[in-house]
Amino acid sequence: MSGGGLSCQDLTFAYRRARTPVIDTLSVNFAAGAVTAVTGPSGSGKSTLLYVLSLLLRPTAGSVIHDGLNLAAARDDVASRWRAREVGFVFQDAMLDPARTVLDNVCEPAVFAGVCRRAAERRAADLLDRFGVAHRADHRPAEISGGQAQRVGLCRALLNSPRLIFGDEPTGNLDSESGDVVWGALTEMARDGATVIVATHDTQRAARCDEWVRL
Amino acid sequence: MSGILRECWAAVRARPVSSVTTALVIGLVCLVTLATTGRAAAIEQRVLDSVDSIGTALITVTDSNGSAGIHPSVVEVIGDLDGVDWAFALGPADDALPPDLTASLDGEPLTARSLLGELPGEVLLTAGRSARTGEAVAGRGAARSLGLVDAVGGVSVRGQPVAVVGTFTATGPLDALDSTVLIRDDDSAPPIVRYVYVRAEVGYDVAALAEVIQAILPAEAPSAVTVELAQGAIDLREVLAGSLGESSRQLMLMVLGIGLLLVAITMTGAVNARRRDFGRQRAIGATRSAIVAMVLIQSLMSGAIGAVVGSAAGVAVMWGIAGAAPSLTFTLSVVLLSLLVTIVGAAPPAIAASRRDPVSILRVP
Numbered sequence: 001m002s003g004g005g006l007s008c009q010d011l012t013f014a015y016r017r018a019r020t021p022v023i024d025t026l027s028v029n030f031a032a033g034a035v036t037a038v039t040g041p042s043g044s045g046k047s048t049l050l051y052v053l054s055l056l057l058r059p060t061a062g063s064v065i066h067d068g069l070n071l072a073a074a075r076d077d078v079a080s081r082w083r084a085r086e087v088g089f090v091f092q093d094a095m096l097d098p099a100r101t102v103l104d105n106v107c108e109p110a111v112f113a114g115v116c117r118r119a120a121e122r123r124a125a126d127l128l129d130r131f132g133v134a135h136r137a138d139h140r141p142a143e144i145s146g147g148q149a150q151r152v153g154l155c156r157a158l159l160n161s162p163r164l165i166f167g168d169e170p171t172g173n174l175d176s177e178s179g180d181v182v183w184g185a186l187t188e189m190a191r192d193g194a195t196v197i198v199a200t201h202d203t204q205r206a207a208r209c210d211e212w213v214r215l
Numbered sequence: 216m217s218g219i220l221r222e223c224w225a226a227v228r229a230r231p232v233s234s235v236t237t238a239l240v241i242g243l244v245c246l247v248t249l250a251t252t253g254r255a256a257a258i259e260q261r262v263l264d265s266v267d268s269i270g271t272a273l274i275t276v277t278d279s280n281g282s283a284g285i286h287p288s289v290v291e292v293i294g295d296l297d298g299v300d301w302a303f304a305l306g307p308a309d310d311a312l313p314p315d316l317t318a319s320l321d322g323e324p325l326t327a328r329s330l331l332g333e334l335p336g337e338v339l340l341t342a343g344r345s346a347r348t349g350e351a352v353a354g355r356g357a358a359r360s361l362g363l364v365d366a367v368g369g370v371s372v373r374g375q376p377v378a379v380v381g382t383f384t385a386t387g388p389l390d391a392l393d394s395t396v397l398i399r400d401d402d403s404a405p406p407i408v409r410y411v412y413v414r415a416e417v418g419y420d421v422a423a424l425a426e427v428i429q430a431i432l433p434a435e436a437p438s439a440v441t442v443e444l445a446q447g448a449i450d451l452r453e454v455l456a457g458s459l460g461e462s463s464r465q466l467m468l469m470v471l472g473i474g475l476l477l478v479a480i481t482m483t484g485a486v487n488a489r490r491r492d493f494g495r496q497r498a499i500g501a502t503r504s505a506i507v508a509m510v511l512i513q514s515l516m517s518g519a520i521g522a523v524v525g526s527a528a529g530v531a532v533m534w535g536i537a538g539a540a541p542s543l544t545f546t547l548s549v550v551l552l553s554l555l556v557t558i559v560g561a562a563p564p565a566i567a568a569s570r571r572d573p574v575s576i577l578r579v580p
């Protein structure tokens with residue numbers, strides 16, 4: 001299963017001042033077109049795994065393979081451009097820029113992917129509409145609810161139609177209804193061919209995902 | 216690239232406080248630079264002008280014992296030379312006595328000399344009119360000694376009465392003329408020339424001009440004349456120009472240095488306040504160089520606004536203080552230097568922002 005998916009081989013990662021690695025020789029295939037849940041107790045390394053797979057942290061050993069290429073030792077600018085083009089990240093806390101409007105926030109990844117503003121705005125309007133926050137496009141993050149902010153964060157992650165989507169407890173702060181919206185969207189992205197990897201504490205959700213990795 | 220520029224401009228507007236602070240710092244740098252250095256430059260020019268008025272541009276041709284036989288055409292010949300502002304000539308000294316011979320002169324005896332050519336602007340007619348053929352004008356000191364009423368009266372020279380029709384004040388290097396009576400001789404007696412005063416045009420090489428004058432002087436015995444420059448004043452001018460330029464350059468460097476420090480502090484503060492933004496941007500695909508570029512462009516945008524406003528204010532202040540605006544070149548170089556200061560001051564925080572670990576930022580809620 002390598003059709004555009006992401007995989008890791010003997011992946012090991014240790015924080016610089018830590019004695020034991022957080023991730024120890026982990027080998028997983030994250031299939032394209034599937035939602036993979038990553039669960040484990042607090043401190044087991046779920047967030048760390050997502051950061052390493054998205055090359056924000058570099059593996060101590062092992063490989064991260066996307067499209068048949070090992071990116072583990074890619075140069076920083078190569079990794080950054082790869083993230084801009086191929087990766088969408090949904091954080092637990094929406095991580096919006098409080099000084100900018102909802103629309104500007106959703107359009108932000110277009111700048112780094114070299115997508116023109118006009119096209120980005122059109123796509124952003126579609127996404128905001130799809131997640132029911134279009135009427136908030138001109139508001140600042142401080143003027144919208146937490147659930148709405150998380151949907152805006154999801155719109156931003158999807159702006160460049162990434163083939164890899166990482167979610168770090170994307171529904172951790174949400175009520176079940178908003179959680180359903182986010183899970184629904186992630187599942188839909190997977191059906192469209194994306195590789196979706198979600199760290200979560202919600203084992204019921206994890207059980208319903210296509211794949212389940214326990215740390 | 217235009218996407219980055221657009222994003223930067225939006226970010227500048229979205230954070231008015233840090234943008235305005237940067238603009239203010241750069242604006243102040245321009246204002247202070249122009250108001251101090253520009254002012255120093257203007258004062259410098261004034262000092263040099265006053266040194267020049269002592270006579271750096273004045274050339275004096277003297278026939279001290281009257282044996283050179285300088286031809287009266289000398290005024291026209293020299294006046295036609297390149298680089299000559301004006302030239303006039305004076306004849307030998309005669310005693311000037313009050314027309315009423317019974318009246319005695321108090322103080323020094325007065326000197327009368329014949330005048331060839333037009334008196335320059337440094338010799339200002341303060342009363343009456345200028346002399347026609349056969350008439351005379353008196354310096355202020357001479358007029359006082361002669362007891363002239365309303366600048367008009369008479370004087371006796373070589374036993375002949377001469378009408379005095381005006382009074383003048385001589386300033387600068389010509390102030391010695393204040394105690395003389397200048398007579399415009401009639402054509403019957405061709406005037407004898409003992410002194411020729413020549414002023415070089417501003418910026419002209421005075422020493423070279425003096426050599427030319429020596430070479431072409433219409434005289435029977437040109438070697439008998441002495442051609443003098445105010446060498447002391449010329450030397451003084453060179454020393455002053457050097458040291459004044461030095462001091463205003465140091466002042467400017469100091470202002471720019473302080474500006475550099477302030478920009479660095481401002482930008483470090485602004486960048487620290489925005490660490491979350493940079494962490495997020497790195498996570499969604501910004502390269503390190505994109506972060507550096509954005510911080511630099513944003514500070515340049517704020518800085519440019521400050522530079523334009525600050526320079527305009529600086530030019531206005533200078534106009535108010537010195538009554539003269541600094542040159543366009545000077546103003547533009549101040550603007551460019553201040554933008555350079557912005558880049559250099561913003562570079563360290565920009566690089567620091569790009570090298571910060573995004574994960575440690577993302578972890579902080």
Ligand SMILES: Nc1ncnc2c1ncn2[C@@H]1O[C@H](COP(=O)(O)OP(=O)(O)OP(=O)(O)O)[C@@H](O)[C@H]1O
Nearest residue numbers: 015016017018022041042043044045046047048049
């Ligand atoms: N910078 C660091 N240096 C050393 N150790 C770290 C650092 N950051 C995290 N850790 C440790 O790495 C381990 C994994 O952390 P991580 O955040 O990946 O866990 P997690 O599974 O996401 O936990 P949670 O469910 O609470 O989010 C933890 O034990 C944590 O203390």
Ligand SMILES: [Mg+2]
Nearest residue numbers: 046047048168
């Ligand atoms: Mg975590």
